[in-house]
Amino acid sequence: MAGETFRKLWMAWERLFRFAAHVQSLEDSEEHLFYVAKRRYMGHSFTVDGISVRTFDPVIELHMNNELLSRILSDETSMVRLAVRLISEAKRSLPALARHVSSSEYEREQVLYGTTFIHRSVERFGFSTFPFYWRWSEKLFTRYLQLVFRAVNPMAVDLLKTHSETFVPRVVAISKEKLVQMHAPDAVHIRS
Numbered sequence: 001m002a003g004e005t006f007r008k009l010w011m012a013w014e015r016l017f018r019f020a021a022h023v024q025s026l027e028d029s030e031e032h033l034f035y036v037a038k039r040r041y042m043g044h045s046f047t048v049d050g051i052s053v054r055t056f057d058p059v060i061e062l063h064m065n066n067e068l069l070s071r072i073l074s075d076e077t078s079m080v081r082l083a084v085r086l087i088s089e090a091k092r093s094l095p096a097l098a099r100h101v102s103s104s105e106y107e108r109e110q111v112l113y114g115t116t117f118i119h120r121s122v123e124r125f126g127f128s129t130f131p132f133y134w135r136w137s138e139k140l141f142t143r144y145l146q147l148v149f150r151a152v153n154p155m156a157v158d159l160l161k162t163h164s165e166t167f168v169p170r171v172v173a174i175s176k177e178k179l180v181q182m183h184a185p186d187a188v189h190i191r192s
Contacts (some may be wrong), residue, residue, distance in 0.1 A: 007070065010151030014066050023063050026100045033086075035063040036100065038109060044133035049175035053111050060101055060176070062114030066151070086118060094125060098184035101176050113173035117149065122172050126182045130171040151163035 017023070023037045039061045045054045053059060072085050101112065123128060 007151050011018075011067055011070070018063075024100075026093070026096040030096070031065065031068055032096050033065050033068060033089045034093055034097050035065060036097070036112070037061045037063065038106070039152045041113075043171075046130055046171070046173065048111055048113075048128050048173040051110050051175050053113070057111075058108045060109045060112040060114075061108060062112055062172070064114075064116060064118070070151070081123075087121070090125060093177070094183040096179045098182075102180055102184065103104075108178065110176050111173055112176060112179060113171060115169050115171055116167055126178050127172045127174045130173065132169070132171065 018035065021037060022133045023035045026032045037060070039059055041053050041055060041059045043053065043055070047053070057062060068089070072089065073082065075085070097112075101109070110137075
């Protein structure tokens with residue numbers, strides 16, 4: 001019961017955060033694995049797909065749909081089935097993500113990035129992964145993402161104990177151009 005109350009409170013916080021931080025859905029008519037937000041990059045410089053990202057550059061920040069993730073995690077008890085389901089959701093959501101960021105609203109942003117535990121095999125979708133530059137930020141994000149994971153997964157405590165090496169966050173990134181080429185080649189052409 002306490003776990004369910006915590007989950008409900010966390011999801012209410014998520015909805016408030018999305019509103020306050022201007023985190024947008026990809027489509028009004030359909031739920032997807034991702035949300036996005038326009039941001040100024042505030043981390044250590046990196047290069048992805050030939051594009052250098054420096055402090056204060058305009059970027060598209062990726063956020064996971066934790067409500068959808070919560071339902072998936074509640075439905076699946078096997079790590080293998082969970083992985084298959086997440087891959088399926090990613091395949092379904094990536095074309096919508098590519099179409100969404102192809103709009104003129106995102107003309108200045110050339111790179112999408114996010115921080116997640118769910119980074120294994122993202123290369124097959126065109127993403128690159130990077131470790132955290134600062135150890136303290138990795139620890140901070142690890143604690144935060146563990147808290148999110150506890151909110152969305154009823155078995156989180158056991159999984160965090162038995163598979164702790166799996167729950168190390170990484171930065172994932174992809175250029176907007178590569179995302180569109182791979183997942184929505186019919187979308188509006190993006191200027192480099």
